[in-house]
Amino acid sequence: MSVKHALLALLSEGPKYGLQLRQEFEAGTGEVWPLNVGQVYTTLQRLERDGLIRSEDDAPDGPQKGFGITATGEEELDRWLHTPPDLSQPPRDELVIKVLIALRVPGVDVHEVIQSHRRYLIELMQQWTRLKEDEAHFDVSFALVVDAELFRLDSVVRWLDAADGRLKRAESEKLLPGSAGPRSEPGLPKMRRRVGVPR
Amino acid sequence: MSFLELHDVSKTYGDGPSQVHALAHINLEVEAGSLVAVMGPSGSGKSTLLTIAGSLEDPSRGEVMIGGAALSHLSRDDKARLRRRSIGFVFQDFNLLPGLTAAENVSLPLELDGSRSSKAHAMAMQMLDELGLADRGGAFPDELSGGERQRVAIARAIVGERRLLLADEPSGALDSANGEAVMRMVVAACRNGVAAVVVTHDAQLASWADRVMFIRDGHMVDQTSQPIGPESLLAGSSQ
Numbered sequence: 214m215s216v217k218h219a220l221l222a223l224l225s226e227g228p229k230y231g232l233q234l235r236q237e238f239e240a241g242t243g244e245v246w247p248l249n250v251g252q253v254y255t256t257l258q259r260l261e262r263d264g265l266i267r268s269e270d271d272a273p274d275g276p277q278k279g280f281g282i283t284a285t286g287e288e289e290l291d292r293w294l295h296t297p298p299d300l301s302q303p304p305r306d307e308l309v310i311k312v313l314i315a316l317r318v319p320g321v322d323v324h325e326v327i328q329s330h331r332r333y334l335i336e337l338m339q340q341w342t343r344l345k346e347d348e349a350h351f352d353v354s355f356a357l358v359v360d361a362e363l364f365r366l367d368s369v370v371r372w373l374d375a376a377d378g379r380l381k382r383a384e385s386e387k388l389l390p391g392s393a394g395p396r397s398e399p400g401l402p403k404m405r406r407r408v409g410v411p412r
Numbered sequence: 413m414s415f416l417e418l419h420d421v422s423k424t425y426g427d428g429p430s431q432v433h434a435l436a437h438i439n440l441e442v443e444a445g446s447l448v449a450v451m452g453p454s455g456s457g458k459s460t461l462l463t464i465a466g467s468l469e470d471p472s473r474g475e476v477m478i479g480g481a482a483l484s485h486l487s488r489d490d491k492a493r494l495r496r497r498s499i500g501f502v503f504q505d506f507n508l509l510p511g512l513t514a515a516e517n518v519s520l521p522l523e524l525d526g527s528r529s530s531k532a533h534a535m536a537m538q539m540l541d542e543l544g545l546a547d548r549g550g551a552f553p554d555e556l557s558g559g560e561r562q563r564v565a566i567a568r569a570i571v572g573e574r575r576l577l578l579a580d581e582p583s584g585a586l587d588s589a590n591g592e593a594v595m596r597m598v599v600a601a602c603r604n605g606v607a608a609v610v611v612t613h614d615a616q617l618a619s620w621a622d623r624v625m626f627i628r629d630g631h632m633v634d635q636t637s638q639p640i641g642p643e644s645l646l647a648g649s650s651q
Binding site for chain 1: 624
């Protein structure tokens, strides 16, 4: 997450002090992402160095020093808001790797591995939903953060469900490694097999 | 005390080589005031579990107890009375009667159980009011949105003295906002003492439950542990 751009966004509303920025940042993210004071001031110093913000006065560094956004800072904020995050390269997902490895390890039931991860994810989702049940109804920022996390976890559960079903079908058709039945030759184009590997 | 109990319940269909084991040795207890989700893929047996829990179908073996009464000891009429008075059903496709208004759909089970029409109507309107549908009581199902129809279905399921709510993919046909509204209603009913079972393949829906059971090929294979407080999510957040 870009603390730099979050601070620029807060300053786009008007000049603010460092401590105020920290409090508003935490409130704006539903207090899900705490921020320490040191990180705020380090980031403010870099922003000032790069000409994206300026000190409002000559006060010494500390909680009473105010900052305002510059025109360059506003341009940078607008550019960042409209630039999609780089999702073109899939990450090396630890869960995907574990399921792939579980397929190869003798004596390991991949469906049990999948189920243990599924259970953990649902338990995590239960906790996030409790937060929504208790508080999010009254705080839009917080609800957005919780929804984002629930949708992210939900997508992982859906992948596990799909993997579970795909593996069952593969088992019934004897297509898994080590099975005696017909195996499809690895005819995938190289481009697909390189997916997720950093260059 | 558990309001719903399934003890070693199995269900098979057919005979011989074509025999299908829909459920095998299912044990489940649902306390009054708690929501249990049963999660599994299509064909895992979760809908069969719901129909057996709701006395719509008999198990091949095992026992179902509702409110302390063993269903195997009840006559057909007794079971029908139990369903009318104590059990509410919610289905994905709402199952509202198209020729009746929202209020009439909600009051129907009360009238079938012998309540006077005026009293049943008043109770139905009160329930619709609680679910934010006070001004939609006179509307017919085809005049309601999907979300409104499901809220009417929930009102019908919990009106009166119903103590057990059984829901099959209750938000499956709805968008996420309406799905969440439906689950908030189910949770609210539970906080008022209703025992509820929701069967679903949807993780977001299941995450509203106090406990999630996982069913695969008719077997209950796993369940979540007691959820810890959500505070840990905030305390452990990184920057």
